[in-house]
Amino acid sequence: LIELRDVRKIYRIGDIEIRALDGVSLEIHEGEYIAIIGPSGSGKSTLMHVLGCLDRVTEGHVRIDDVDVSRAGSDRLARTRNEKIGFVFQSFNLLPRLNVLENVELPLVYSGIGKSERRRRALEAVAAVGLSDRTGNRPNQLSGGQCQRVAIARALVNRPRIILADEPTGALDSRTGRAIMDLFRELSQRGHTVALVTHDANVASEAARQIVLRDGKIV
């Protein structure tokens, strides 16, 4: 389903070169559940952005569902993302002027879903993360873990085939985190492809397969 070949992501700042990804090749098959682990700064978020068509690679090839996204135009990229991928960002990236429900509805707006169906689906997603009583609040009125859960609800609302979550339980206590992991497990059992970045060994052990990154390479 997702294939990376010899992928490099290199940042140049002045004459300094930072190799965020340094020759990564990877295959993720439909329905797989993988965990990506590794030290701070090893390239995990960068890898997730590449998998999620959010960042272009400097070198190498990226195929998603047989589409070569490393050569695709930005419109094509955006459509692929919206139709197939749900992304939970490490720092949530909620829109500060929209309330919880509006934030969660956003992927459905891009998909052209009608107003009442959007509302229905968004309420369902918000309920799944335990925030039904906070739908009218904006992100600055929420705790860190509540923001994280809104980001998760938004990523899942379109029922995407591919779910990419960058440290989805980082701001959650063990019980709330457990509920979220049950959610991912259920989605995986229903055939969704799930890739999680995590520092939590318990979370990593839920996946069928672990990928370890170090200095931009898979070890």
Place this chain on the structure above:
Amino acid sequence: LIELRDVRKIYRIGDIEIRALDGVSLEIHEGEYIAIIGPSGSGKSTLMHVLGCLDRVTEGHVRIDDVDVSRAGSDRLARTRNEKIGFVFQSFNLLPRLNVLENVELPLVYSGIGKSERRRRALEAVAAVGLSDRTGNRPNQLSGGQCQRVAIARALVNRPRIILADEPTGALDSRTGRAIMDLFRELSQRGHTVALVTHDANVASEAARQIVLRDGKIV
């Protein structure tokens, strides 16, 4: 050193009332090392903001070093904060247009420390969190865990008597997190007062005392 009596922090949104803190009384003595734990949304960050003179309480009393900060003017509050307290925010709050070194120097600028002494101390703090090779970068050029470490360096650069850290290892792998916990342990051993919010049981067990929050109350 820090005393809270019957503290309430109540947000009113329309006719809805959210009791972020709902009658909290607490004493933290000089040199103590405490961990604050509890579910997402239970009031931990709110409690930290009150302890750190960053938020005013709705009801109750807050004393820091015998100063009644619940009645103090905002200048007095700011001075107390700058002189006595180092704060690591749950979402880091780095200034996006400043580089790592400039971000870390900020508390020293407020203290009126001279340029070369600021630089020296900031470099020391950055080295302590393992980021000496990234001093020229801005926050958007750093990974989540790198940003967290910059926030920690900034909080410690003034060698404050009171260190308040809201989930300081949330974005860190276990090895980098271990190095940060060693840093806090060393500061505690040297007499600094340390209060950490954490979801990590390992981190909580490092403290001499654990405080558990639930629905804005200490249980």
